[in-house]
Amino acid sequence: MIAIGLIKEGKIPEDNRVALTPEQCKWVQENHKDVKIIVQSSKTRCFSDNEYRKAGIEVAESVSKCDILLGIKEVPVNDLIENKTYLFFSHTRKKQPHNQKLLHAILEKKNSLIDYECLEHEDGQRIIGFGFFAGVVGAHNGIMAYGNKTGLFKLQRVYKQSNLRELIHTYFGLKLPNIKVAVTGSGRVSSGVLEVMNLLGIIEVEPNEFLEKRFSYPVYVHLKGQDLYKHHKTGLYNRDHFHAYPQEYVCNFLPYTKTADVLLNGIYWEEHIPRLFSKSDVQANDFSIKVIADITDDQNGSVPINLGDQPIEDPVYGVDKTTLQKTTAYQSNTVDVMAVGNLPNELPKDASRYFGEQLIKYVLDDLLKDGSDIITRATIVEEGKLTKHFEYLNEYAAG
């Protein structure tokens, strides 16, 4: 018998998502007779202890009897139990300083660590992620902020709805003004954004139409890599080349800053990738963007006026167009920025259900059997030792 524990999230602020919903736990137990799931009691999880009990799942204060422990966010060092296999987002593979002690403790306590972020299909596509729901919530919040700023319409908060279906109901009867929305990115975040565009009845137009035409109804343009970047010499875009040599590319986004009202940003960004625009572009008289939902959410990243994160309850701040300093949102001289690092927590039940589905489909069988290439590539630590793929973390983990 293999015992799997769903751990109570210990990171502050506490995450309300979970790796398997009550229904999914029930399904796993019914379809894997050799598996028992124990849920660690939690008052803040999006599914209550009682919902698990009703599904026939044991709820307990401790999961120390379990072999495999599933969490979401980083496990506090003092909560780590020795000799267990943990799965969670450890945020250690880029040597993040704030998690150095955690990796060190995992080695000391002879744990194994499989990081969800490193679970990838053969072609490098990530198996598990919450991007779609970040896109849904971020797009909603961006359009909501535009409504708040202009007073033209009012959208409700996502986290006050119990799930995505209920959120969709709140869109009934809503008539948006003829705004122009620029959507960037081609991953899961942007697919969540496009879902909301369609649900809100915002119509897709081509880049040239978006730049040149006026519309009497709300429109959006979807800008992917090939629309956003070109090689500084050849003027061409090649995806693999761009990923390898982003510093050789320039960004074509500037004209959109002079016609869009809202930017919903979902591109992948890292240091050498050109930014969408520069800080000083915001000061130009013809900078037309009033609201930016920076769903990607890198401080001073693709959106250079991302001046840091906000909590879910208060997601938007203003950036003064003259001083470029953070200020109160929704003033006449501000570009209003929505920047939240845990957007999927506004739709925790849907996000958890999706997460569990991917886990069951692509990971669980391998985890219960002898492992697989997917599991091997995502295993950072095995029984207290860094694996071959992650030996580069040696110094970091020792510190």
Ligand SMILES: NC(=O)c1ccc[n+]([C@@H]2O[C@H](COP(=O)([O-])OP(=O)(O)OC[C@H]3O[C@@H](n4cnc5c(N)ncnc54)[C@H](O)[C@@H]3O)[C@@H](O)[C@H]2O)c1
């Ligand atoms: N604010 C939040 O709560 C939140 C939640 C989830 C994701 N995010 C962030 O949003 C961004 C997009 O996430 P996603 O889930 O859409 O990602 P994804 O992995 O689904 O898609 C990323 C896209 O970027 C491209 N890409 C991958 N590697 C690249 C590289 N080296 N250079 C350029 N492009 C590359 C991929 O081809 C893909 O189209 C990420 O930065 C992610 O961290 C934020």
